[in-house]
Structures are given as structure tokens and as C-alpha cells.
Amino acid sequence: MARILITGASGLLGSNLALLGASEHEVLGTFHRHSLDIPGVQLVAADLTDPEAAGTVIGSYRPEWVVHCAGATEVDRCELEPAWAWRLNVDMARHVAAAAQSVGARLAHISTDAVFDGEAGEYRESDEARPISIYGQSKLAGERGVAESHPEALILRINFFGWGAGPKRSLAEWFLERLEAGQSCPGFTDVYFSPLLAQHLGRLVFELLAAGPSGLFHLPGRICLSKYEFGVRLAQAFGLDPSLIRPTSIDAAKFPAARAKRLCLAGEKVEAALGRPLPDLEDGLREFRESRQSWPLRREIKAGTPA
Numbered sequence: 001m002a003r004i005l006i007t008g009a010s011g012l013l014g015s016n017l018a019l020l021g022a023s024e025h026e027v028l029g030t031f032h033r034h035s036l037d038i039p040g041v042q043l044v045a046a047d048l049t050d051p052e053a054a055g056t057v058i059g060s061y062r063p064e065w066v067v068h069c070a071g072a073t074e075v076d077r078c079e080l081e082p083a084w085a086w087r088l089n090v091d092m093a094r095h096v097a098a099a100a101q102s103v104g105a106r107l108a109h110i111s112t113d114a115v116f117d118g119e120a121g122e123y124r125e126s127d128e129a130r131p132i133s134i135y136g137q138s139k140l141a142g143e144r145g146v147a148e149s150h151p152e153a154l155i156l157r158i159n160f161f162g163w164g165a166g167p168k169r170s171l172a173e174w175f176l177e178r179l180e181a182g183q184s185c186p187g188f189t190d191v192y193f194s195p196l197l198a199q200h201l202g203r204l205v206f207e208l209l210a211a212g213p214s215g216l217f218h219l220p221g222r223i224c225l226s227k228y229e230f231g232v233r234l235a236q237a238f239g240l241d242p243s244l245i246r247p248t249s250i251d252a253a254k255f256p257a258a259r260a261k262r263l264c265l266a267g268e269k270v271e272a273a274l275g276r277p278l279p280d281l282e283d284g285l286r287e288f289r290e291s292r293q294s295w296p297l298r299r300e301i302k303a304g305t306p307a
Contacts, residue, residue: 001025002210005063005105007096008070009043010036012164013110015297016198017067021206028061030070036165039296049087051095058099065209066100067108068093071142075114078135079257089138090145097149106209107146107153113193113220115140115157118260121192122224125216125269133257143216152214156205157265159220162198162288165297171195172288175231179240186253187228187245194220194264195230197284199291207274217270222278224264230281237285 002025008014009029015036021027022040029038030046048054048070058066071089072078078085093109100107114136115129131137143155161172178185196204196219204219225233228247235242250259267278 002064002206003062004028004065004067005030005058005061006067006069007048008032008068009038009041010034010165011069011073012162012170013160013198013201014067014069015165016162017069017202017205019297020199020202021067025206028063030057032070036297048096049092051098054092054095054099055102058096058103058105062103063100063105065106065108065206066096067110067205067209068096068100068146069110070096071110072135072138075133075135075259076256078138079133082134082138085134085138086141089135089142093142094145094149097146097153100153101150107150108205108209109143109146109153109155111143111155111157112136112139113157113159113218113263113265114260115143116260116263118262121262121264122266123218123264124266125218132260135257136260154205154208154214155216156208157216157218158196158201159193159263159265160196160198160201161284163291163295163297170198171227171230172234175234175245176238176240179235179238179244182241182244184244184246185231186248187226187231188250188253189226189228189247190261191227191250191259192224192262192264193227193230194222194224194267195281195284196221196279197288199287200279200284204270204274204278208270211273213273217273218265218267219270220265220267220278221281221284222267223281225281233281234285237282237289
């Protein structure tokens with residue numbers, strides 16, 4: 001059993017990791033404004049953009065592992081408010097990394113596939129990162145800040161789906177809301193990614209923390225597919241009508257922030273480190289469906305913009 005601190009524990013990924021971790025470990029989660037009741041997890045309020053607050057929380061709890069999930073994930077807001085993005089994705093990441101380093105804690109810093117420009121796809125850890133949005137730029141700067149502040153940290157680039165509990169929803173939840181209402185919805189045929197179920201991702205994160213490697217790793221799902229294809233497979237997994245998903249180009253969406261089109265990640269490095277293949281999308285969709293009724297953090301899904 002490890003003593004784990006998870007930042008952003010009321011968010012989409014953080015809540016999944018906290019819930020998963022609590023089944024085998026002692027978990028403390030932090031939140032900024034929105035608390036959440038997570039079975040088996042103690043939550044504390046903290047503004048980790050304040051270096052003293054980060055040092056106090058981590059110094060008082062003295063975790064063996066820190067998983068840093070907190071950050072600015074609203075891509076368009078980052079574009080419109082770059083100072084906000086930098087404070088949450090760069091400054092806060094540095095503060096958490098420095099505090100973790102000061103108590104000798106292993107750190108897993110959560111980053112994103114959006115550090116790439118999406119021109120090539122199938123990106124490996126050795127490929128040059130060239131983000132095309134403020135969000136991606138701030139996350140890349142955060143990676144570099146973490147590496148400077150905690151040289152032994154794990155830096156993990158991801159793209160995931162799962163059940164959430166806060167205002168931000170995964171793409172899968174966005175599709176499901178519309179499909180179950182019998183509504184037509186767009187699916188981007190020109191945006192490719194390699195999504196991983198949040199529970200599968202969490203197991204990989206904890207396994208890497210226990211195994212001891214450090215440095216940069218990509219944690220993708222095993223398959224690269226378009227968001228349209230993902231929606232179709234999701235519909236099929238839930239017995240819904242895939243014809244409701246309307247093939248469209250992301251160019252028609254006119255988001256404030258640019259979106260890269262081919263962000264699939266290659267996972268050979270993490271597969272070699274763990275000695276086994278990454279999880280399959282079909283297994284992830286099946287577990288996602290089966291966990292729906294038992295998911296303890298469920299809340300009503302409300303309309304909005306897809307993740």
C-alpha cells in the first residue's frame with residue numbers, strides 16, 4: 001500500500017484515479033473550488049498555484065507518490081486567457097514538482113497529446129513537440145518545468161475517456177447524451193487520436209509509479225481512430241444507432257483555438273517498460289458500459305461542447 005496525493009481530484013481524470021487508487025492505497029485528493037465525495041478518499045481544498053500552499057499540503061501529508069492531474073484543460077479558454085493557462089499548467093506544475101521533490105515523493109505529471117502539431121501522427125517520445133495552441137504550449141512548458149524541478153518525475157502524455165463527476169465531460173459522455181436522446185451529432189472524420197479508458201490509464205499510472213521508471217512516456221490506447229469512428233464504436237457498444245453520428249470536418253466547427261488533426265501516440269516505450277501490450281479500445285468500451293450503473297460518482301450529463 002502506498003500513500004498517494006492526487007491533485008485535481010474533483011476533476012474528470014483525478015476523480016477516476018482517486019477512486020481507483022483508494023481500492024488499494026491511502027489517498028488524499030486536493031481540489032480548488034469544487035469538492036466531491038469520493039468513497040475512501042480524503043479531500044482538502046488547496047490553491048496549488050501558490051508555492052507555499054503546494055509545499056504545505058505535500059509537506060504535511062508526505063506522500064510516497066504524487067499524481068498531478070490539476071491544470072487548465074479548457075482548450076478554448078486557454079487560447080482566450082493565456083495568463084490563466086500559464087499559471088495553471090506551468091507555474092502550478094513547477095510548484096507541485098518542487099514540493100514532491102522536497103519530500104522524496106515519486107511524481108507522475110499528467111500531460112497531453114496536444115503538445116504535437118498533428119501533421120504526422122503516431123508520435124513517439126523522441127519526436128519533436130510543436131504545439132499549435134496556447135493549451136498545448138502551456139502543457140509543454142509545464143513538462144519542462146516539471147523535469148527541471150523533479151528530474152526523476154514521470155511525465156505522461158495521454159488522451160482518455162471515462163465517467164466524470166464535475167462539469168467537464170469526456171467525449172464519450174458527450175456522444176452518449178445525444179445518442180440516447182435520439183439526436184444527431186457531429187463526429188470529426190479528420191481528427192485522429194488513441195483514447196484510453198480512464199480506469200485503464202489509472203492502472204498504468206500506478207503500475208509505473210510502483211515499477212520505478214522515470215522520464216517521458218506516452219500512454220495511448222492501442223488503436224488510432226477518428227473521433228467519428230470512436231463515436232460509432234461507442235454507439236455499437238451501447239446498442240445505440242450509429243447513423244445518428246454525422247460525419248463532419250473539424251474545420252467547420254470554428255473553435256477559438258486551433259486543433260491538431262493527427263494526435264495518435266505510439267506506445268512501444270511503455271509496453272517495453274511494463275512487459276505487456278496496452279489495453280484495447282473494445283475492452284475499454286466494454287468496461288465503460290459495464291461500469292455505468294455502479295459508477296459511484298455519477299451525475300447528470302448536461303449539454304455543452306465536446307471535450
